[in-house]
Amino acid sequence: MIPGVTLELILYVTALGLVIIGLAGVVLSSHLFRMVLALVIAEAGANLMLVLSGYRWDAVAPILMQRTDQPAMVDPVPQAMVLTAIVIGVGIQALAVSILIRIRQRYGNLKRREVAEKMDAEIAASAGIRRDISQDAPLGERPLSPLPAHTAESRGGDA
């Protein structure tokens, strides 16, 4: 066996690698469906991490046998939590996917940038704001010029 490579190292690298790949995918992906996939992968890594936290050397699965000498068992509590987390994860995933279906029905696309643009335009239109002036201009009316120092002080005194 390669020296320095232990079971511990392999499992931690796998779990953390899945979490990091998943979160990087959420941040970097330009397609909304890939974001859902990346979330699924990150969730898998987190689940593996939780189960690893309950692992013990030379222990058996937490199931009682008909024998007198009961060997050591791995921790059952993280396993129960992961059991819960997996099932909740699939529910969340179904919800995310159905929201994606609605987004596609409404905007006809799933590219992150285009959907964001169209949503911005829609919000601006329903708020009655012209959006085509500038990307960086503040919305609404032109902001007031900053107040002179003495008026600001007197206002502060009033309040």
Add this chain to the structure above:
Amino acid sequence: MSEVELWIALILGIMMLSSAVLALVVKNHLAAVAAASVVSLGLALLFALMRAPDVAMTEAAVGAGLSSLILALALRRLGLWQIDSGSDNSNLLSASTRGKEDA
């Protein structure tokens, strides 16, 4: 810890990490769903290796089975279901799936 466990974990870990990357970079969406399913399957095997048979069963049934099914059905609804991929992606995966479709 036996030597066999170490090798199994190593192979599974490499497989899972590479298919996780593949799921995010491959162009064909159906292939991406399949790669995510491979991650779940490897995870189920790792759970079994870590003495968590309950969790392994759940992951195999829910993660590898049901979740991939939901994603694939969603692909069909989203209009991204394409086995016969266009000319833009000529990588290995889409070529093999195209061969299957023709048969």
Add this chain to the structure above:
Amino acid sequence: MRKLTGLLFAGGLGFMLLAIASGLDFGSPPMRIGEAIQSASPQEVGAANIVTSVVLGYRGIDTLGELAILFAAASAAGLVLGRRHTTTGTQRKGGFVLFHGGALIFPFLLTIGFYIIFHGHLTPGGGFQGGVILAAAFFLPLLARPGARLHHSILSVIEAFAGASFILIGLAALGEGQAFLQPMLNQDTLGALISAGTLPLLYIAVGLKVGAELASLLSNLAQTESEQ
């Protein structure tokens, strides 16, 4: 720019998580609760599968919350998808293998699903896993024949019944002067099919609820018409 910040974020997160993970002692965790549950569970609950006694006995309210979350997610998905009439003409029928294989495998899936649910307190498995297999069994004919429909009213009746019975079993324990969802009835011998008090009943309720929920969710996703 966005890519750069994203990569920086991922790298920083990886460094942080690695720093935390290197502090954990792998293979010999401090497990006071785990040790206590392992020594007390055979007398208190009587289930051979300790994970089951944690899921339904020691953390029963947690499982009830999980069922509530799953119910909320499934009904929210149904609400978001909306009810649309199917246009079955556009959907292709399943092939020969899917059609006949589905019919052939259906009883086996049903048997395995119920087996896993009934033996949840003895062997690995239980209501969640078995419920998923039941949902798959009832969803398979839908893939083979797109025209077929699941009866959503029956499914919702099953789901409501199962959820209500889970809570009723918990309330019964409360009526006996014990804690909510505390395992009751006599435990019988460890490892027998009828043992561990109310745990198998709770797992049957969980299995039916999860199966009905996921089956209706899947059929919702599959049946509403596609856009093209």
